[in-house]
Every structure is written in structure tokens, then in C-alpha cells.
Amino acid sequence: xxxxxxxxxxxxxxxxxxxxxxxxxxxxxxxxxxxxxxxxxxxxxxxxxxxxxxxxxxxxxxxxxxxxxxxxxxxxxxxxxxxxxxxxxxxxxxxxxxxxxxxxxxxxxxxxxxxxxxxxxxxxxxxxxxxxxxxxxxxxxxxxxxxxxxxxxxxxxxxxxxxxxxxxxxxxxxxxxxxxxxxxxxxxxxxxxxxxxxxxxxxxxxxxxxxxxxxxxxxxxx
Numbered sequence: 685x686x687x688x689x690x691x692x693x694x695x696x697x698x699x700x701x702x703x704x705x706x707x708x709x710x711x712x713x714x715x716x717x718x719x720x721x722x723x724x725x726x727x728x729x730x731x732x733x734x735x736x737x738x739x740x741x742x743x744x745x746x747x748x749x750x751x752x753x754x755x756x757x758x759x760x761x762x763x764x765x766x767x768x769x770x771x772x773x774x775x776x777x778x779x780x781x782x783x784x785x786x787x788x789x790x791x792x793x794x795x796x797x798x799x800x801x802x803x804x805x806x807x808x809x810x811x812x813x814x815x816x817x818x819x820x821x822x823x824x825x826x827x828x829x830x831x832x833x834x835x836x837x838x839x840x841x842x843x844x845x846x847x848x849x850x851x852x853x854x855x856x857x858x859x860x861x862x863x864x865x866x867x868x869x870x871x872x873x874x875x876x877x878x879x880x881x882x883x884x885x886x887x888x889x890x891x892x893x894x895x896x897x898x899x900x901x902x903x904x905x906x
Contacts (some may be wrong), residue, residue: 694854694862695722699741709741720856722823723794745806748778761889770794773801779881782806796881810894818873818896825849826868831901840892840904851892858894865892870902 701710715727730736758762766787773779779801781791788805795803823840824831832843841863844851854862858876866889874884876891883889892904 694852694861696725696854699864700796703902709738737786739823745779745780745804748804749804755834764801766790773799775800775863777801778804780804782808785809785811787814791798792881803880807859807879810875812876821897821899823897824869827906828902834896835899839894841898842906844892853893861891863891863893866905868903868905871898872896872902873898892899 689728697711697713699709700712701708711727712724716723724752754769770779770791779791779795779848781788781803782805785807787880788807789811791805793804795801803879820833820835820838821830823834823843824898828849832846832847834843841853841856844861845853852862859878860879861876864878867887872890873896874890875894875896878891879889
């Protein structure tokens with residue numbers, strides 16, 4: 685958490701130190717001059733001796749056991765032929781991908797064609813951030829016994845924060861998974877880049893910073 689004038693900024697960064705050294709968390713932060721303020725604050729204010737609040741680490745991209753691993757260096761071997769390579773994969777194979785949007789989009793298309801291999805993707809960009817576009821709808825908060833109205837120009841997260849709910853959030857773009865909530869009733873309109881195609885079909889969870897409701901009302905476990 686990074687202190688700021690408007691309240692704490694919650695940001696997530698990848699650990700890039702030695703896995704065996706649990707006493708030190710090492711991160712690399714690129715200062716975005718036109719970002720949302722987190723990287724700029726950290727680069728300008730995180731001096732030696734300053735204390736910051738931290739949570740975790742938390743793994744959003746866990747590996748699963750797999751009998752094989754392939755390393756391809758495009759600088760030496762040219763662009764990777766995904767279509768040919770994925771044809772050789774079977775049910776025992778797992779593909780982990782994190783990188784450019786085109787790479788991830790191509791992999792998802794190849795996987796949706798009924799391929800038996802497993803696909804795990806982590807995105808840092810959401811190609812379709814349209815959180816505030818769409819019809820107004822009602823959000824019923826089951827545990828709180830309240831309901832709120834989400835208008836066409838706002839997100840579920842915006843409304844809940846304005847109403848005083850303490851909701852964990854970070855990216856506000858549907859890529860980090862921090863604001864994920866459980867759905868009890870209703871059909872979500874998924875607009876995130878976190879859930880898999882199967883998880884979207886199940887319709888049991890949603891990222892409330894960008895996703896909306898396809899039904900006039902949706903009930904969350906809040």
C-alpha cells in the first residue's frame with residue numbers, strides 16, 4: 685500500500701529476487717508519468733529507511749505439474765509458430781503464457797477449438813475495458829441486506845466505495861483479480877482479463893471494477 689493524498693494506493697508487483705531468499709522482496713518498477721500515480725509515487729518517495737505496508741506474496745499464476753518444458757528464444761529462432769506447436773500438445777500438457785496481447789489472444793483462439801491441453805494466462809492489459817458502458821442495473825448485497833443502483837456511467841466498484849463499503853481493489857482495469865466477488869444470483873457481463881472461458885461460463889464470480897450485469901439485478905455475497 686502506498687500512501688497518497690486521496691488515500692492509500694494498492695498496487696501489485698512481481699517478485700524478481702531469488703526464490704530461496706525469503707527475507708528480501710525485490711521488485712522492479714517502471715515510472716509511468718501518465719499512469720494512475722502508483723509507480724510515480726513509489727519511484728519518487730520510496731527512499732532508504734521509509735516504511736511501507738505490504739501484503740503477500742500472493743500467487744495469481746500458480747504452476748501445475750507437467751512432464752515437459754520448452755524454451756524458445758525468438759531472437760535466435762525466429763517467431764514462434766503457435767499453431768504448429770499446439771497441434772503436438774495433449775491432455776497431459778499445460779501452457780503458461782504471459783506477454784503481449786497478440787500472443788495471449790492467439791493462444792486463447794487456438795485453445796477454444798477443442799484442444800485437450802490446459803491453458804493458463806496472466807494478463808497485464810485488458811483489451812476491452814468498457815466498465816462504464818452499458819445499461820443501469822441493481823446490485824443486491826446479500827450479507828449486508830442492502831441494494832444499490834449502478835448507472836451507465838459508473839462501475840459496481842465505484843458505487844460500493846461511494847456507499848462506504850470496504851472493498852479491496854487495485855488495478856481497476858480487470859487484470860489483477862483483487863476485487864473479485866462471488867455471485868449468488870443473476871447473470872454477469874464479464875469484461876475482465878482474469879477469468880478463463882470456463883470460469884466465465886460458470887458465472888459464479890466477477891471482477892466488479894469492470895464487469896456489469898446482463899440481468900436487471902445481480903446478487904453478490906457481500
